[in-house]
Amino acid sequence: MTKICQNIAMDLEAKTAILADSAKYDASCASSGVSVQRPGTTGACQRSGVCHSWTADGRCVSLLKILLTNRCVYDCAFCVNRRSNDRPRASLDVGEVVDLTMEFYRRNCIEGLFLSTGIERSPDDTMERLCAVAEQLRERRGFRGYIHLKAIPGADAALVRRAGRHADRMSVNIELPSGESLRKLSPQKTRAGILGPMGALGEGIAEYHAERRHGSRVPPFVPAGQSTQMVVGASPETDYQILRLSESLYRHYALKRVYYSAYVPVNDDNRLPALREPPLLREHRLYQADWLLRNYGFGYAELLSPEAPSLDLRLDPKCSWALRHPERFPVDVNTAPYEVLLRVPGIGVRSARTIRAARRFGRLRLEDLRRLGVVLKRAQFFLTVDGYCPAGGTITPERLRQCLIAGRGVVPAWWQPELRIV
Numbered sequence: 225m226t227k228i229c230q231n232i233a234m235d236l237e238a239k240t241a242i243l244a245d246s247a248k249y250d251a252s253c254a255s256s257g258v259s260v261q262r263p264g265t266t267g268a269c270q271r272s273g274v275c276h277s278w279t280a281d282g283r284c285v286s287l288l289k290i291l292l293t294n295r296c297v298y299d300c301a302f303c304v305n306r307r308s309n310d311r312p313r314a315s316l317d318v319g320e321v322v323d324l325t326m327e328f329y330r331r332n333c334i335e336g337l338f339l340s341t342g343i344e345r346s347p348d349d350t351m352e353r354l355c356a357v358a359e360q361l362r363e364r365r366g367f368r369g370y371i372h373l374k375a376i377p378g379a380d381a382a383l384v385r386r387a388g389r390h391a392d393r394m395s396v397n398i399e400l401p402s403g404e405s406l407r408k409l410s411p412q413k414t415r416a417g418i419l420g421p422m423g424a425l426g427e428g429i430a431e432y433h434a435e436r437r438h439g440s441r442v443p444p445f446v447p448a449g450q451s452t453q454m455v456v457g458a459s460p461e462t463d464y465q466i467l468r469l470s471e472s473l474y475r476h477y478a479l480k481r482v483y484y485s486a487y488v489p490v491n492d493d494n495r496l497p498a499l500r501e502p503p504l505l506r507e508h509r510l511y512q513a514d515w516l517l518r519n520y521g522f523g524y525a526e527l528l529s530p531e532a533p534s535l536d537l538r539l540d541p542k543c544s545w546a547l548r549h550p551e552r553f554p555v556d557v558n559t560a561p562y563e564v565l566l567r568v569p570g571i572g573v574r575s576a577r578t579i580r581a582a583r584r585f586g587r588l589r590l591e592d593l594r595r596l597g598v599v600l601k602r603a604q605f606f607l608t609v610d611g612y613c614p615a616g617g618t619i620t621p622e623r624l625r626q627c628l629i630a631g632r633g634v635v636p637a638w639w640q641p642e643l644r645i646v
C-alpha cells in the first residue's frame with residue numbers, strides 16, 4: 225500500500241491519537257497534557273492533546289495541541305519523530321486540521337490551536353501547509369480563537385510572515401544551545417536556518433508594535449509574540465551558556481519566552497548522554513533564572529560565570545545570588561528603591577510594587593510585610609524594618625544557606641510561631 229492509501233485507510237481518530245501523542249514533547253507552549261478523560265462524552269479531550277497558553281492580553285487559554293504530521297525527513301538525534309525511528313506515522317491534511325479545530329472549538333473543549341509538525345517534504349512545503357491551516361481557519365471559517373503555529377527552520381521568510389498575519393503566537397525551536405551541538409545532534413538544521421525565521425518574525429512583530437504606537441489601525445502580526453524551545457541535557461553546554469543565549473535571544477529577537485525542555489531519553493543513540501531520567505530539577509532552575517532575566521532586571525552574568533557555570537540545584541537562583549552578595553544586604557523596606565527590593569529573596573514583582581505603593585501612606589512595620597505578599601521565611605534574612613532585622617543579623621552564612629534550603633525561618637517566636645526552626 226502506498227503512503228497515501230495508508231493515510232486514507234487510517235481513520236481520523238487513530239491519526240489524531242498518534243499526532244497528539246507525538247506532539248507531547250514540544251514544550252514551547254505554557255503547559256501540556258491534561259489528564260481529564262471522559263470517553264464518549266461531549267467535551268472529551270485526549271491525554272497530551274490539550275495544552276495551555278497565554279494570549280496577548282494575559283488570558284490563559286486551552287489549546288488543541290497536535291502535529292500536522294509526524295513524518296519527518298530530518299533525523300534529529302533527540303527526537304522521537306526522527307526519520308530513523310520505527311514508529312506509527314500519520315499525517316493530517318489541511319482540511320482535517322481545520323475541521324478538527326472547529327469541531328473541538330464548537331464543543332467548547334478548546335479555545336485555540338497549537339500546531340506543530342515534522343518536515344514531511346521540505347521546509348517551504350511544510351510552512352505553506354501551516355499557512356493554509358491558519359488562512360482557512362481565519363478567512364473561510366471565521367475562527368477567532370487563539371492560534372500558535374510553528375515557524376519551520378529554513379522556510380522562506382515570506383511564508384513565515386504570511387503565517388504571522390493569522391497566528392497569535394509563533395515559535396521556531398532553537399533546539400540546542402550551540403551551533404556545534406546542532407551540527408552533531410541535528411545535522412540537517414543550521415543555526416542560520418533557525419535564526420532566519422526568528423528574525424523575520426522579530427522584524428514583523430517590531431513593525432506591528434511600532435505602527436500601533438503611532439496610532440495606525442494595522443492588522444495584527446503575531447500579537448502574543450514569538451517563543452522558542454531549547455533541549456537541556458542532551459548536549460554538554462552549561463547553564464551559563466544557556467542563559468547567555470537566552471538573554472541574547474530576548475534582546476535581539478524580542479522573544480516573549482524561551483522554553484527549556486529537559487532532555488527525555490527516548491532514543492538509543494551514542495551521540496546522546498546516558499541519562500536515566502530527564503534533568504527536571506535543572507530545567508526548573510533554568511526557568512527560575514530565566515524569570516529573573518525577564519522580570520527582575522538580572523543579567524545572566526550576575527547569576528553565573530564561566531568559573532561557576534551551573535545553577536545550584538538545592539537553592540533557587542535568587543537566593544544563591546543573595547548569598548554570594550552579603551554586601552548588598554540587609555535592605556530597609558521603608559527606604560530601599562524598587563529595583564533593590566526586587567532583588568530581595570521572598571519579594572516578588574507584585575509584593576515590591578505593593579510595598580512601594582503602601583510606603584506612601586506611612587512607614588511599614590514587620591507585621592505588614594506578610595500581608596503585602598512578602599515570603600518572610602526567605603525575606604527575613606535580608607531585610608531590616610527601621611533598623612530591626614527580623615532574623616537577628618547573627619546567623620552565619622552556612623547556617624543561612626541551610627535555613628534557605630530547608631525553607632525554615634528563625635524569626636522570634638512571639639512574632640511568627642509557625643516559622644520557628646523545629
Ligand code: SF4
Pocket residue numbers: 296297298299300303304305306307341342343410
Ligand atoms: S525536524 Fe523536528 S520533527 Fe523532524 S526530527 Fe528534527 S526535531 Fe524531530
